[in-house]
Amino acid sequence: MGAKYLPELGYTGLYEATWVAGRELGAFAQIRQVRDLATYALRDVASIDAAAVRARFTDTRWRAFKRDLLVFGPRGPIDNTLRFGNEPARHKVLDILGDLALVGHDLAGRLVAYRSGHPLNIELARTLRDCISPVRQRATA
Numbered sequence: 118m119g120a121k122y123l124p125e126l127g128y129t130g131l132y133e134a135t136w137v138a139g140r141e142l143g144a145f146a147q148i149r150q151v152r153d154l155a156t157y158a159l160r161d162v163a164s165i166d167a168a169a170v171r172a173r174f175t176d177t178r179w180r181a182f183k184r185d186l187l188v189f190g191p192r193g194p195i196d197n198t199l200r201f202g203n204e205p206a207r208h209k210v211l212d213i214l215g216d217l218a219l220v221g222h223d224l225a226g227r228l229v230a231y232r233s234g235h236p237l238n239i240e241l242a243r244t245l246r247d248c249i250s251p252v253r254q255r256a257t258a
Contacts, residue, residue: 126173129155130173132151132152135151135186137165137167139188144195148162149161151165157219184197187204189205213238216235216241217238222245
């Protein structure tokens with residue numbers, strides 16, 4: 118979704134726009150923080166200016182963004198449908214690949230994840246990075 122809306126989101130606006138759109142769909146009330154993709158620090162959602170986020174989009178593009186957003190409520194997708202039967206699994210795979218890209222090194226191996234999410238993925242990425250970096254430093258010395 119990020120590339121499709123790159124003109125509006127740039128490289129760092131996806132999470133805040135997703136939060137604003139999700140709130141308009143009646144979801145994400147429990148979310149108190151989002152990841153700042155510029156610094157990768159957590160940021161309080163109260164600091165998000167919803168009007169400024171929406172202003173980056175035309176009305177047509179904002180409606181399209183919200184249609185493309187797949188948010189699950191207690192009874193399934195909110196104002197949307199699955200495009201693929203295994204779409205949640207596909208999303209999880211892309212999430213973990215994106216999070217592991219933060220390691221900054223090529224990785225090869227087998228990964229099995231159970232109920233993982235960004236916090237666990239990021240913890241794994243940091244652990245891998247911390248293990249790999251000293252080995253790379255010794256190899257180049």
